[in-house]
Amino acid sequence: MTTATDLSGNPQRRRKEAMIRRVFFAAAAFSILISLAIVLSLVGEAWNFVRQVELASLWDIGWFPRRGLYDIPTIVIATLLIAGVAMAVAVPLGLGAAVYLSEFARPRLRRLLKPALEALAGIPSVVLGFFALVWISPQIVQRFSSAGVFSMAAAGIGVGILTTPLVASVSEDAMRAVPGALREASYGLGATKATTVRRVVFPAAISGIAASLILGVSRAIGETMVVFMAAGAVGGSLRTWNVLEGGQTMTAAMASLAIGTDQVAGEGLAFQSLFFVGLLLFVMTLTLNAISNRFVRRVREKY
Amino acid sequence: MAARTVPTTTELVRQSLRGRRFSPGGVVFELGLLLMLLLALLILVTLLADILAGALPVFRERGVVDFVTSPLSLNGETAGVSSAIMGSVALTVIVALVSFPIGIGAAVYLEEYAPDNRVTRFIDTNIRNLAGVPSIVYGLLGLAVVVGLVDVIGLGGPGTTSGRNVVTAGLTMSILVLPIVIITAAEALRAVPSAIREAGFGVGATRWEVIRHHVLPSAAPGILTGTILTLARAFGETAPLLLIGVATGFFSAGAGASVVDQLTGKYTALPVVVFSWSRQPTEGFQDHLAPAAIVVLLAVLFTANAAAILLRNRYERKW
């Protein structure tokens, strides 16, 4: 039985606690350091590029960095085209699969098929790039069009397959978050399942679904390997709006700059353009992700 | 009025209930959705089948073991993935050693120590943003910072490697996966019921003692599962490596190169080999060797995922 009232405890134990807490804080703060490093290194070299480049060459016939032609719109357009093709694939497949799994599939079917969809998510982009090059291009794109071996269409379809699981899983989460009470209210009024899904569940989940689409676009924009392997035009590309032609996205442009010669030279405008494009990409995806987060927050607030 | 049998109430009810049980619009809708799902799965199957078909001749002629243990070569009949596997394994080990302590530590701070204020929320948002950054941007970071850093601290490697080695790759990949490690670890920590923590505090434990003796052990299966999946992801990444100077062509470590030289010299990784072989239409590289390498890659990833799922199922507690 303690009657002594010294409540000051063990100072050694307290010091140890304080130190441990500081160590954990350092780990968390390290993540800020990383962000800082990314931003600083990108901005630094990008600024060098902007200072030195002739602004005229930023709006030219094409992206040929080793010849001093840095037509930004070329690679941005290619990025958007491929993202567009990708979403044309990923939205019907991903959203359709998600709606079916979430609303229609019986539990047993769901347990069987959902892991299969998740397996698709585990496939590395390099593998999908290979598939796009040796199968999608000859069997689908070339068969029905005049495209050559390399085309933005083939790469776009590959990116679309890559993005499908992402769209599917975020959309599915959004729909499962819709309270069962809403569905029951609809059934109670005599609506069929299809009507309920179309008129009640889908609109209720629209914020989350929008978030999934935006995330999908962001992912498609940031994809490198599939495009690098299947869209061709390594070394330089002309500005074009034709998806059946080859093209370089921002990411592919960066990759080809890196392995064009065996090493990337430390100086030189070409090297710096790498960072300029990287900064552009970083800003684009950051913005899209931020917008997507806003949608996700809206979902959370509603329910 | 024509004489007509008046239907009884039961009859009326039965007819009205039978009503619109079959609505063609609804069925078409549902079938359409199912079609989408099946199409996605069909694509998966086609992909695997095509790759397997391409890889089979290699395995049949040379056997899996030979393929896996042969080094890189320009000769399509003897080239194998041993150097690639070594590089990937070394890379993954470095990722595990670097990103796990920092990542789990950061998660512990955010979930167990951090007060709910603006600094914490800022760190949290920051981590989420980092998780969404395209992988190639991390390659840029590696190129701008890590390569030079590794060279400066003396691990730059022999010859003209100047820091373009597996150490750099490992560190760069660690930075890439760090946000994901933090997020998955944080989720696992959050899943531990707060009643456990309260009980621990109630008997006079300090915060670290509660974390160490109760929270972490309970969250361990979830953290482990998450980290295995993250490592699998790092194993399959390619784009950042391209920027930090992975060897995409043929190279040899040189006869009798020391372990240190091998670790700090030129290297390659399995996904990168897939990439370079895909671009070589000659000597069966594109047609057979690339798919064979993909099979090896997918086998590793499949094993890792299976292990993670088994682990989760075995240790998942029902609170």
Next chain:
Amino acid sequence: MDRATSAEPVADHEGVVAAAPARNGLTRRVELRERAAAAPADREVVFDVSDLSVWYGSFRAIRDIELTVGKHEITAFIGPSGCGKSTLLRCFNRMNDLIDTARVEGSVRYHGVDLYGDDVDPVEVRRRIGMVFQKPNPFPKSIYDNIAFGPKIAGYEGDMDDIVERSLRRAALWDEVEDKLKDSALALSGGQQQRLCIARAIATDPDVLLMDEPASALDPIATLRIEELMYELKEDYTIVIVTHNMQQAARVSDRTAFFTVDVGDDGQRTGVLVELDETGKIFTNPNQRQTEDYITGRFG
């Protein structure tokens, strides 16, 4: 206060049954209460609460609390839900520290020492002032490890087996688990788990036991066993119990504090202490109208 000597439930003038069921423990309980009642001046005060308010951010949960808790007594906090009984209880072992937005104003003195003083280590406080929670929360470990954890981290280096056995005996659980100490604590029944939690709290050799609705998640039989346990534990510990079960308070406690919710001008619902007195008096002849209304079920 004649009812103390009868062995049967007695209804007072209001029809409220306020006596404990006839049992062996009753006589002993009677003795202790008489002892307490007989020597109020010698009554040693364990907790002395003065002008206490607790804030969660800008929400004031309780205000202007003045009360004392005496040694080797069972003090019960009763009142409608939301009146801050648990909040007050958690001030006694500084569990409110764990909530970011919680702020304590006023003073809580423990054996004369300010619990919230600068040099007071909350960890040390919780070692001496144990807590049992509403829902049994054993660690997902073995029965043995559950009990041993507290002493181990407090640096105890003696015979752990001895402590485990003594704690389990004190908590009236030893006979049921002595041959399965290494089994998971989660395999025990609800009532057993709660007794395990009591044993766990006792293992650190505390001075005080705080119990936050300890039996509300248990069935009536398990509840009764917990109440019996409390009579026995009172010998060695000071007990403060929060309960929403009036009959339980009447059965078990020596003194009772009745709280209620006071709705302020701004609409905020803040808990206040209405009356604190000997249990018998509270349940038979309370001073405050509010207390009487609550006791007789006119509200709450």
